[in-house]
Amino acid sequence: MTDPFQNVDAAGPEFIKIFADTMEIRQSDPTMEALVAGYLSRLDFAKDSLTVEIGAGAGAVTRRIAKHAAPAQVIGYEPSAGFVKEARARAPNFDNLRFEQADGATLPVADNSVDNAILHTVLTHVVAPETLLAEAARALRTGGWLVVADVDFSKAALASAANDPLDCCAKEFVRTYVTDPHLVGRLRGLIADAGLRLDHFDVQSRVIITEAQMLPWVEITTRDMVTRGLIGQGLADALIAEHAQRAADGRLYGYQAIATAIAQKI
């Protein structure tokens, strides 16, 4: 199965609705909120500046950026028409934010015209991340800033013991919904190859201890595995119940490592 995030419209309206909601849940997580607040605090948003989020999805992060940047303008570029429609519907009251349909490889902006370009959990879902980084570098003005925030999916886990059966949900998600789980390991090199100067790189832990944080992963991956005939409905129900029980008992433990890289066009 190819990562559906490579072509969200082809994945269909149900996928769009589920992942629009899932990305809202993820962005409301205090760890994710702190991570976004952290990188936004390192950028400048002068009144006449332009910030773009590339691969904006349904706009959960773009709205957060626009609140911080106001009154400066923010554009969310997103290749999926379905996500653009969701993003516009979810952001009715902003006068400094708009969403446009565009692929990150061909942004409809002039050279040297963007002050801040943000790629938030996008590069792990594309086949050629170097193309998107080169395009962001083209769009940025000299002195402008690139932010890449992405999950090191090679470390994603939902395990409290060796061969923990619940971990199959995390591993299946990475196998089927991620294009390059090791992207973060190559990120600093990719940024250097794009001609940008790295200013900051860190990796933070997102720990999953409540049911809502990872429940969509467990529901989606178990449903997919049933559909593909890999497991029966009984096992799917048991995994969801185990996840709920661990959360209720205070024993749930999932893990994601999330990198933030900030680089400047010089």
Ligand SMILES: C[S@@+](CC[C@H](N)C(=O)[O-])C[C@H]1O[C@@H](n2cnc3c(N)ncnc32)[C@H](O)[C@@H]1O
């Ligand atoms: C996991 S979602 C993240 C969405 C959003 N940044 C967020 O964090 O809420 C990945 C996004 O990357 C987008 N994407 C995939 N290929 C892309 C490309 N070539 N250019 C720009 N965006 C792309 C997908 O359409 C999807 O919206």
